[in-house]
Amino acid sequence: MMTSLPNAQNDEAVAAVVIRGSSSPWALQWGELWRHRELLYFLAWRDVKVGYSQTILGAAWVILQPMAIALALAAFLGRVVHLQSDVLPYPVFVYSGMVLWQLFAKVLIESSNSIVGNEQLISKVYFPRLFIPMSVVLSSLVDFAVSLAALVLFLVYFKIAPSATAVLFPFLALPAVIASLGVGLWLSSLNVKFRDVRNALGFLVQCWFFATPIAYPTHAIPLRWRVLYEFNPMVGVVDGARWVLRGQGPFPTQSVSLSILVAAALFMTGLYYFRRTEETFADFI
Numbered sequence: 001m002m003t004s005l006p007n008a009q010n011d012e013a014v015a016a017v018v019i020r021g022s023s024s025p026w027a028l029q030w031g032e033l034w035r036h037r038e039l040l041y042f043l044a045w046r047d048v049k050v051g052y053s054q055t056i057l058g059a060a061w062v063i064l065q066p067m068a069i070a071l072a073l074a075a076f077l078g079r080v081v082h083l084q085s086d087v088l089p090y091p092v093f094v095y096s097g098m099v100l101w102q103l104f105a106k107v108l109i110e111s112s113n114s115i116v117g118n119e120q121l122i123s124k125v126y127f128p129r130l131f132i133p134m135s136v137v138l139s140s141l142v143d144f145a146v147s148l149a150a151l152v153l154f155l156v157y158f159k160i161a162p163s164a165t166a167v168l169f170p171f172l173a174l175p176a177v178i179a180s181l182g183v184g185l186w187l188s189s190l191n192v193k194f195r196d197v198r199n200a201l202g203f204l205v206q207c208w209f210f211a212t213p214i215a216y217p218t219h220a221i222p223l224r225w226r227v228l229y230e231f232n233p234m235v236g237v238v239d240g241a242r243w244v245l246r247g248q249g250p251f252p253t254q255s256v257s258l259s260i261l262v263a264a265a266l267f268m269t270g271l272y273y274f275r276r277t278e279e280t281f282a283d284f285i
Contacts, residue, residue, distance in 0.1 A: 036128055043135035047110075048142055062143040063150040066098035073215045087246045089158050096154075096245060097214040097238045099147045103140055104176040104234060105205055110136040111184025112201055116191050119285040129278045130271075133184050137177055144173060155245075163247030172241045172256075175263040179233040182266030185274040192277070192284045213238050218255070233259040233266070 033040075074091040088096065111133035115122065118132050148170065155162055191197040212234040213220075221229045229235060236259030239252040 033128055033130070036131065039127055040131045040135055040138070043131055044138035047135055047139035051139065051143075062102075062146045066095060066102045066147060067150065070095040070098050077215055087248050088160070088242060092154050092158055092160060092245075093217075093242065094215055096151060096242055097212070099144070099151055100173055100176055100237055100241055101209065101212060101214055101234065102147060103144045103173055104180045104237075105209070106140045106143065107137055107177060107180035108184050108187075109201060109205060110140070111181060112187035112191060113198060114184070115188045115281055116195075116198070116285065123282045123285055129281060130274065133181060133188055133274075136184070137181055141177075144170075160245075162245050165244040165247045168244045169241050172237055172244065175233055175256075175259045176237045178267045179259070179263035182263065182268070182270035185267070185270030189274050189277045192281050208232070208234070218252075227254075230255040230258045231262055233262040235259065 070091055073094045077090075114132045114136055115129070122129065122132075151169075187197050187201065211229075211232050218226070218229070218235060218239055236252060236255035236257070240256040240259075243249070243251055
């Protein structure tokens with residue numbers, strides 16, 4: 001906000017910029033976000049360029065990483081352990097989950113480290129701090145689009161005709177993005193004060209991976225633990241995405257509904273804590 005302050009030496013009015021924090025952590029200040037929207041695009045484009053700079057394979061890494069994991073799981077669990085999937089061939093079963101998991105994990109990891117990673121920018125200039133983790137989402141969606149193209153090739157190779165509901169597959173990524181951003185807002189704020197967060201983040205993501213039905217179907221979980229298991233927001237996302245590919249059997253309404261509710265709760269609480277602590281970021285960094 002611009003105000004005029006008297007000059008003590010020559011009594012001339014000079015323009016001064018007064019920066020005030022939001023009166024409520026729930027206030028998103030949409031007008032301020034809209035005025036700085038070009039900065040969000042710049043930060044997202046910077047993340048995309050940095051991610052592929054000085055690489056030989058470039059965007060191919062987006063496909064090779066989840067595909068390598070999917071094929072490794074298919075070779076070991078599919079052929080050695082003879083773990084069976086539902087209605088999809090096991091490699092497609094795993095890769096369809098990996099596409100969504102890679103999006104979730106990238107947003108979670110990079111948003112958690114985003115504030116500390118931009119300490120020079122934060123300590124020197126004012127802008128909406130929320131743009132930093134938000135830019136991670138935009139750059140991650142670029143990678144997600146590339147992964148979706150590879151999933152189509154998987155379906156063609158295995159001669160799978162997707163159902164008409166397959167067009168909903170990208171929309172099921174929304175709860176995954178909201179949940180990962182919510183957790184990322186929590187961890188990015190905590191990471192400013194407690195650098196242990198960076199060390200614990202890898203372990204958290206690994207545990208979350210094994211708690212998500214990527215390599216195994218959800219019905220492998222004992223029924224008495226199923227509801228508790230489905231509070232993991234990625235369970236409904238992965239199960240729902242696999243259902244829309246084939247459209248067979250009952251839609252996993254319960255797990256998808258829980259995913260949406262948990263994702264919303266994580267985002268709202270993460271946003272509240274982020275807005276409550278963002279004024280102290282420059283001091284701690």
